[in-house]
Amino acid sequence: MRxxxxxxxxxxVMVAQPPAPKIANRQTGEIATDRETGAPLMTVDVMFxxxxxxxxxxxxVPNTGISEELSxxxxxxxxxxxARPWENEFNGQKRHGISFRAVAVTSLVAAKVG
Structure with missing residues (x-):
């Protein structure tokens, strides 16, 4: 795949919606996992x-690449x-788009010490 x-x-870049588990199967609630590492995948919306x-x-993003303080x-x-272009066909209708993947999303806010 390209x-x-x-x-x-x-x-x-700032967080628009906090991280949430990426669902692989909506009927069973199964969480998607990274094919290479097996890490659970998350989705996070960012304003770019x-x-x-x-x-x-x-x-x-793999859950291992998400810093905990993302609100x-x-x-x-x-x-x-x-970016990965994708295309599929469902019920005779072709759909296409671009999906985005990141290794990590890291907060730029300094952690509070105290």
């Missing part, structure tokens, strides 16, 4: 702002983001 690296270094334009991206509005750094 993977296109995404350069996020010039963008401002660059050149005055904002987009909401839905990222898939709405938290500024974050994205590591290893790739």
């Amino acid at each position: 993977q296109i690296p995404v350069d996020t270094s010039a963008a401002m 702002v660059m050149d005055g334009n904002a987009e909401i991206l839905n990222l898939t 709405m509005g938290t500024p974050v750094a994205l590591t290893g983001v790739v």
Whole structure:
């Protein structure tokens, strides 16, 4: 499958929706897992702002790559983001799009000491 690296270094990124488990099977509630590591997968929506334009991206991230303090509005750094074009057919209708995956989503807010 094609993977296109995404350069996020010039963008401002913040959490739009906190991480949630990625569901592999809606009927059984089974959580999706990473094919290589077996780690449970999470989804996190981020607001990606660059050149005055904002987009909401839905990222898939292994749970091991999510820092625990990700709440709405938290500024974050994205590591290893790739875009993957996809296409499928369901009930005779073709659908296509781009999915985004990251190795890690890390809070840029300093942890409170105390």
